Amino acid sequence: MGEETTRDPAGSTSGGRIDIHGPLTISRAGTVERDIEHAADPLVIDVTNVDHMDTVGAWLLHRAVRDRNATIAGAHDEITALMKQVADADRAEPKIHEDPPITPRKLIEDLGRWTIEFGFHMVRLIGFFGAVLLAIAHVMRRPKKFRFNAVVQRFDLVGVRALGIIGLMSFLIGIVVGQQGSVQLQQFGAEVYTINLIGRITVRELGTLMTAIMVAGRSGSAFAAQIGTMKITEEIDAMRTIGVSPVEALVLPRLLAAVVMMPLLAFWAMFMSLLGGGLFVWLGLDIPPLSYIQRLQEVTPLTDLWVGLLKAPVFGFFIALVGCFQGMQVEGNSEEVGMRTTTAVVHSIFIVIVLDAVFAVFFSQVGWI
Numbered sequence: 001m002g003e004e005t006t007r008d009p010a011g012s013t014s015g016g017r018i019d020i021h022g023p024l025t026i027s028r029a030g031t032v033e034r035d036i037e038h039a040a041d042p043l044v045i046d047v048t049n050v051d052h053m054d055t056v057g058a059w060l061l062h063r064a065v066r067d068r069n070a071t072i073a074g075a076h077d078e079i080t081a082l083m084k085q086v087a088d089a090d091r092a093e094p095k096i097h098e099d100p101p102i103t104p105r106k107l108i109e110d111l112g113r114w115t116i117e118f119g120f121h122m123v124r125l126i127g128f129f130g131a132v133l134l135a136i137a138h139v140m141r142r143p144k145k146f147r148f149n150a151v152v153q154r155f156d157l158v159g160v161r162a163l164g165i166i167g168l169m170s171f172l173i174g175i176v177v178g179q180q181g182s183v184q185l186q187q188f189g190a191e192v193y194t195i196n197l198i199g200r201i202t203v204r205e206l207g208t209l210m211t212a213i214m215v216a217g218r219s220g221s222a223f224a225a226q227i228g229t230m231k232i233t234e235e236i237d238a239m240r241t242i243g244v245s246p247v248e249a250l251v252l253p254r255l256l257a258a259v260v261m262m263p264l265l266a267f268w269a270m271f272m273s274l275l276g277g278g279l280f281v282w283l284g285l286d287i288p289p290l291s292y293i294q295r296l297q298e299v300t301p302l303t304d305l306w307v308g309l310l311k312a313p314v315f316g317f318f319i320a321l322v323g324c325f326q327g328m329q330v331e332g333n334s335e336e337v338g339m340r341t342t343t344a345v346v347h348s349i350f351i352v353i354v355l356d357a358v359f360a361v362f363f364s365q366v367g368w369i
Helices: 026-038 055-068 077-089 104-141 148-158 160-188 191-232 235-241 246-285 289-299 302-328 334-365
Strands: 005-008 011-014 017-024 044-053 071-073
Touching: 017 026, 017 055, 026 055, 044 055, 044 077, 055 071, 055 077, 104 246, 104 302, 148 160, 148 191, 148 246, 160 191, 160 246, 191 235, 191 246, 191 289, 191 302, 191 334, 235 246, 246 289, 246 302, 302 334
Parallel strands: 017 044, 044 071
Antiparallel strands: 005 011, 011 017
8 A cells, every 4th residue: 555644643644545533624624635636546535533524524525435436434323424415415406308399289289278278367357347347336326335535546546646757758759759750751851741740649549558558557567466465465355254345445446547547647648749749840850839839730630639538548447457357366475466467567558459459440440530
């Protein structure tokens, strides 16, 4: 084996054998690691005289066994158990199985599964809509049971507090529409028709549509989160226990607030969009405000205003309906609240866009173009 050489007072090495004395801890890790590196094969590590060992020492022994095929001699139960724990932790993580390849059969199965889930979801939504209609009929028979204070509070949430963000958004949209439209119309020397573009697209479409999207992301999500939290804390169960209908107490005030406030917010958005577009036309195209207003009156028919305002309460109703429905579907924990809130926003925006397309076809058929 060779002549024995003492490395430190607590241990020695001779050829391919290392004798360790005293504690084998992190404080001696550097010395023991050098001894293992310089020792010859076959390596034998004697730990008979080790009185204490931590995980760093166990890791050094485990690595020597793993990399050098070393033999550990004189290990008592405590050292063996600690080395086993280190060895278990050092095992390679199992490989994550890759998803199976997409086949026509798997596509059909996924499509069928999504169709079934969508069907169940629509059935539940229609049932919730029926419960809302029954609650409306019940309140109409007994108006004293309706909670007007709750409606006023929802007016503040849906309408008053949304004026700032909707006004700013609409103002900027008016500027963007005017700027982008003028760039294209300047190629034909028809910059004056930028006013036509601003007036018709903001009053008829963008004012109401962008307001609905903003209300869906702001108020619809709030409805889902509020009702979902009440569902988790069992407040809704408590309401049913004392004989209070959750639909009448929670859903109807939110529906009414959204239906009433949406036309007002849409009109506010139209006004701010026209204001932003007028500011751009004045500063960017040198068209004075008075000419801008006169041109708007000439090219923007009153039917555009009615189209925008008629769509607004319908959008508000479905935004509130979907938000409250998703809140009522919450079960389990707070993670479900977040998921349902996100679902409420996505579904509300999707329904708003679909309804806007339906309204566009309908109004074109009746001649309101």
